[in-house]
Amino acid sequence: MIRIDFDRAFAKTPDCIHSAIEMGIRKGQKKMKIQSKIINLAAIAAGLAITIAVAAAAGGFNAAPRPDVLAQPPATDERLHTPEPAPADEESMVYCTDGGRYYHMDEHCSGMQGAIRRPLSEALDMGKDACAVCVTDVSLHLDYIYYSEDEQYMHRMEYCGGVHYPLRAQAANLSSEADASIRKSPCPLCLPNGISMEDGKAFAVLRETSTAAPEPTAENNGGEEPAVYCTEGGKYYHVHSDCSGMLGATLVPLERIAQQKEPCPLCIAPLHVFCTPKGNYYHSDRSCSGMVGATAMSVEEALWWYKQPCPICISSRIVYFAVGGKYYHNEPRCGSDYYEHAGKWLYALSAGMIDCPDCMDEVVSEADENQDAFWAELKAQEEAGPQPFSSAEPPVYITENGIYTHYDSICCGISGAQSLSYAQAQAMGRISCPVCGPNPRERVYATENGKYYHCVENCSGMQRALATTPIEAQWEEKWACPVCMVPYVYELETEGSIRSIADLQRLMPYTDSGLMLNDFVYTALDENCYHLNADCSNSAKEYEMLELALARNQFACPECIGSLPKDIDLFETAFGQDLDALWENWRYSHCWIDDLKVGCYSWIFTNGRDTIPVCSVFDRRTTDNYQLDVYFKGAEDSLRFLQSVTAKPFSHIYPLAMEMAQQHLQDTERYDESGNLYVDDLTLRFDENRQVSGIIVYFKAFDEPFTIEFSILENGEFESSIRS
Amino acid sequence: MSDQDFAARVHAMERKLYRIAHAILWNDADCADAIQDAVFRGWMKKGSLREEKYFETWLIRILINECKSIMRRQRLSVLPLDEAANAAAPDADPQLRAALQQLPEKYRMPLLLHHLEGYSLAEISAMLNIPQPLVKSRLHQARGALRRILKSGGEHA
Numbered sequence: 001m002i003r004i005d006f007d008r009a010f011a012k013t014p015d016c017i018h019s020a021i022e023m024g025i026r027k028g029q030k031k032m033k034i035q036s037k038i039i040n041l042a043a044i045a046a047g048l049a050i051t052i053a054v055a056a057a058a059g060g061f062n063a064a065p066r067p068d069v070l071a072q073p074p075a076t077d078e079r080l081h082t083p084e085p086a087p088a089d090e091e092s093m094v095y096c097t098d099g100g101r102y103y104h105m106d107e108h109c110s111g112m113q114g115a116i117r118r119p120l121s122e123a124l125d126m127g128k129d130a131c132a133v134c135v136t137d138v139s140l141h142l143d144y145i146y147y148s149e150d151e152q153y154m155h156r157m158e159y160c161g162g163v164h165y166p167l168r169a170q171a172a173n174l175s176s177e178a179d180a181s182i183r184k185s186p187c188p189l190c191l192p193n194g195i196s197m198e199d200g201k202a203f204a205v206l207r208e209t210s211t212a213a214p215e216p217t218a219e220n221n222g223g224e225e226p227a228v229y230c231t232e233g234g235k236y237y238h239v240h241s242d243c244s245g246m247l248g249a250t251l252v253p254l255e256r257i258a259q260q261k262e263p264c265p266l267c268i269a270p271l272h273v274f275c276t277p278k279g280n281y282y283h284s285d286r287s288c289s290g291m292v293g294a295t296a297m298s299v300e301e302a303l304w305w306y307k308q309p310c311p312i313c314i315s316s317r318i319v320y321f322a323v324g325g326k327y328y329h330n331e332p333r334c335g336s337d338y339y340e341h342a343g344k345w346l347y348a349l350s351a352g353m354i355d356c357p358d359c360m361d362e363v364v365s366e367a368d369e370n371q372d373a374f375w376a377e378l379k380a381q382e383e384a385g386p387q388p389f390s391s392a393e394p395p396v397y398i399t400e401n402g403i404y405t406h407y408d409s410i411c412c413g414i415s416g417a418q419s420l421s422y423a424q425a426q427a428m429g430r431i432s433c434p435v436c437g438p439n440p441r442e443r444v445y446a447t448e449n450g451k452y453y454h455c456v457e458n459c460s461g462m463q464r465a466l467a468t469t470p471i472e473a474q475w476e477e478k479w480a481c482p483v484c485m486v487p488y489v490y491e492l493e494t495e496g497s498i499r500s501i502a503d504l505q506r507l508m509p510y511t512d513s514g515l516m517l518n519d520f521v522y523t524a525l526d527e528n529c530y531h532l533n534a535d536c537s538n539s540a541k542e543y544e545m546l547e548l549a550l551a552r553n554q555f556a557c558p559e560c561i562g563s564l565p566k567d568i569d570l571f572e573t574a575f576g577q578d579l580d581a582l583w584e585n586w587r588y589s590h591c592w593i594d595d596l597k598v599g600c601y602s603w604i605f606t607n608g609r610d611t612i613p614v615c616s617v618f619d620r621r622t623t624d625n626y627q628l629d630v631y632f633k634g635a636e637d638s639l640r641f642l643q644s645v646t647a648k649p650f651s652h653i654y655p656l657a658m659e660m661a662q663q664h665l666q667d668t669e670r671y672d673e674s675g676n677l678y679v680d681d682l683t684l685r686f687d688e689n690r691q692v693s694g695i696i697v698y699f700k701a702f703d704e705p706f707t708i709e710f711s712i713l714e715n716g717e718f719e720s721s722i723r724s
Numbered sequence: 725m726s727d728q729d730f731a732a733r734v735h736a737m738e739r740k741l742y743r744i745a746h747a748i749l750w751n752d753a754d755c756a757d758a759i760q761d762a763v764f765r766g767w768m769k770k771g772s773l774r775e776e777k778y779f780e781t782w783l784i785r786i787l788i789n790e791c792k793s794i795m796r797r798q799r800l801s802v803l804p805l806d807e808a809a810n811a812a813a814p815d816a817d818p819q820l821r822a823a824l825q826q827l828p829e830k831y832r833m834p835l836l837l838h839h840l841e842g843y844s845l846a847e848i849s850a851m852l853n854i855p856q857p858l859v860k861s862r863l864h865q866a867r868g869a870l871r872r873i874l875k876s877g878g879e880h881a
Binding site: 004006007008009010011013014016017018019020021023024025027028029031032118119121122 | 731735741742746747752756757759761763766768771816817835
């Protein structure tokens with residue numbers, strides 16, 4: 001019989017194996033922490049949104065005022081309750097699918113198929129919530145609770161709400177005297193229903209089977225009237241039955257109690273959000289996504305109007321607070337105090353904080369100016385009922401012999417254009433203008449009722465978007481998304497390669513303004529100008545990014561933007577010069593200067609300067625070289641544009657200038673047919689009436705510059721002069 | 725299973741993990757990669773381990789999968805014999821090592837898991853995801869094949 005020591009076939013275990021094991025463990029720890037953070041953050045946002053939405057669906061003030069995380073009452077030790085029955089012997093097993101949002105006790109709840117049986121802890125680690133249908137009483141055995149010394153809550157998870165809690169204690173010892181010093185209130189996020197103790201073991205109650213107060217329904221609150229909770233001798237009325245640990249609250253109609261008691265400063269009054277009458281969302285940011293005319297109200301009021309939490313600003317707002325404090329603040333410094341802790345607004349809410357009366361007053365008072373209009377419009381909407389979609393189409397323009405459908409009535413200097421509907425233009429076989437109309441080959445995405453169309457299918461969390469074309473989207477009165485479409489308009493050559501916001505950021509880290517959501521102007525699709533003043537034109541206005549207006553070749557309104565200029569140097573290079581000094585006496589900006597840093601529009605706009613009307617009509621994608629033919633085309637278009645705007649016949653100046661320049665070269669015996677003559681620069685001079693009074697063309701031939709200056713006389717004729 | 729328990733048990737299996745990975749990959753660097761990935765996956769999925777007594781079986785199963793995954797990526801089955809011999813560390817028995825390398829993997833793994841690591845047929849069946857009678861059959865064939873190789877290549881008694 002052969003006996004072999006197989007271990008001899010293998011060398012001594014190398015050190016790299018030990019290191020590999022250490023690395024694997026470390027990698028796992030890191031990944032778990034990251035996942036935990038992500039799950040917690042998502043849970044904060046989703047939990048609040050769902051809770052609020054469910055409350056809204058149930059009827060605003062009539063919604064079930066169960067103790068939720070929106071206005072969590074201050075921590076009380078009653079929450080560490082003991083009598084709740086829970087399966088104590090082993091951890092509960094639940095069912096969930098990989099893609100599902102909830103875990104279930106019933107394997108086929110609501111017709112669910114393919115559910116996998118998992119331990120409850122695993123389902124929770126996957127970020128699943130309890131199914132509202134089949135999960136009635138579930139408890140999770142707790143080994144440890146996590147906390148920090150300076151925070152009032154204890155947590156089920158080491159990372160809760162994106163915050164790390166470094167200290168831990170045996171959960172089973174919570175009721176003992178030994179750990180009384182660390183006994184804290186259950187976190188409203190990860191221990192929303194408190195902890196139950198049974199047989200010396202601690203369980204996190206994930207869903208309560210009974211509530212202390214009756215659900216507010218039409219039967220028990222006397223009909224459809226808003227109802228609130230109050231106690232007999234209490235000073236306030238509440239929307240939450242257990243606000244501040246209140247016991248014995250009864251549900252009464254708000255109308256009856258409003259004159260006798262005051263709204264609770266904790267759960268009713270102070271939480272202000274902003275919304276417009278027509279908007280679907282309520283916002284924490286008064287100007288979220290360019291919103292105007294928003295009015296301030298409480299969350300409950302917003303829910304009353306069936307508003308949903310904004311997916312952009314509600315989940316991303318950062319506020320400042322002190323740990324354990326009562327208020328959160330808009331800025332780190334409020335009054336004489338400084339708040340070093342920054343966090344998500346939702347987190348502050350979940351910790352029971354309310355908005356600071358000092359730093360929120362100013363914001364609220366501004367928005368309160370819109371209150372009357374808001375309520376009037378809402379009332380009108382309710383009375384009118386649902387409105388038919390898209391009652392007024394934006395017009396398009398065609399010329400008699402043209403082949404294009406124009407969105408700009410004076411696109412490329414066309415004259416005599418007739419306005420008609422897009423459908424009519426389509427029926428006549430006209431195709432979208434390559435200059436003023438978006439490229440019809442581009443695919444964009446829009447939802448049926450959405451306001452914007454997008455180049456990214458899931459922009460800002462959008463769901464159920466349908467592919468369409470920009471033209472069709474505009475025809476349906478949708479606007480280019482200020483988040484994803486702005487860089488897309490500028491970066492047509494990336495067609496097909498943008499599939500996410502990350503792609504946009506990689507391909508187009510900056511817009512021309514450098515600040516994507518910085519400069520906003522008032523625009524209308526059927527106008528050529530953008531405005532700073534909303535009342536400047538009677539057209540319907542949209543408050544949107546300056547970049548979008550510029551991308552549509554809209555220019556600064558001569559009426560509401562700025563005073564008249566003196567001289568304008570269109571192509572003066574600013575390279576190597578002090579921009580502040582250079583523009584000190586200029587009114588207009590320079591959009592064709594390739595040496596300018598990215599962000600010049602924003603810089604100029606914020607310094608109170610306009611955009612040059614001439615170069616704003618150029619196709620700015622052709623600015624990467626100054627070849628004569630490209631420059632010619634752009635200049636001619638601009639002159640045509642000026643011709644249509646100012647009624648001055650300039651279009652023949654440019655060929656005239658070229659003819660004179662060539663003659664000049666011949667006179668100086670330097671004429672060369674190979675094309676060494678090219679235009680280096682162009683200056684327009686405006687008079688006090690905003691009319692072009694002179695044009696200076698800067699030529700270069702054999703690297704020797706000379707200029708031809710045209711002065712426009714009152715009778716419309718020119719005087720020209722050549723200077724070397 | 726707590727994090728500390730997991731780390732302790734993995735470290736206790738260090739030699740075992742190395743030998744199993746090495747029996748498939750025959751390369752220290754690849755072994756380290758496979759073990760690191762296996763430990764990482766094990767850490768992430770340790771919550772799904774129902775009974776702790778199966779921890780070793782479970783982790784070895786993950787490791788074997790990782791090794792096969794690396795082999796697939798590298799598009800290699802085993803190193804050529806002479807190269808493998810060169811790659812062997814000086815403290816290894818080159819003839820036994822060469823003999824094991826000559827064995828097809830389907831015979832080599834049951835052989836090492838049973839006679840070197842001491843796992844039962846049932847455990848090997850779970851690790852390799854093959855029926856228990858097949859494990860027994862392969863063990864028998866592996867022993868015969870190894871005996872023939874060793875006799876033809878020299879005496880290993």
